[in-house]
Amino acid sequence: MPNVAVVIPVRDRAAMVANQTLVTSVHAQARSRLNTVFQAHMWGGNAVGAVVASAALTHAGWWAVCAIALGGVALAFVIQQFSRDARPRA
Numbered sequence: 001m002p003n004v005a006v007v008i009p010v011r012d013r014a015a016m017v018a019n020q021t022l023v024t025s026v027h028a029q030a031r032s033r034l035n036t037v038f039q040a041h042m043w044g045g046n047a048v049g050a051v052v053a054s055a056a057l058t059h060a061g062w063w064a065v066c067a068i069a070l071g072g073v074a075l076a077f078v079i080q081q082f083s084r085d086a087r088p089r090a
Contacts (some may be wrong), residue, residue, distance in 0.1 A: 016042070 056064040
């Protein structure tokens with residue numbers, strides 16, 4: 001069984017590269033600006049997530065951290081479903 005400490009960072013990096021490729025392919029002339037916005041949102045989101053998870057762990061325990069993570073997954077799923085419905089059909 002592969003070491004989880006190796007598999008998770010590799011998986012996360014692969015997802016980030018895939019998302020970054022999608023973002024920078026939107027407009028060739030604005031690649032560096034789009035990459036800056038992408039990276040700023042990644043860093044900002046990670047910082048906010050760390051603060052929220054740390055506060056939840058301190059005040060309510062591990063199950064609160066798991067509930068926040070599950071809530072984030074559910075929110076992302078809902079947003080993705082609504083954005084699919086808003087796209088024009090080909």
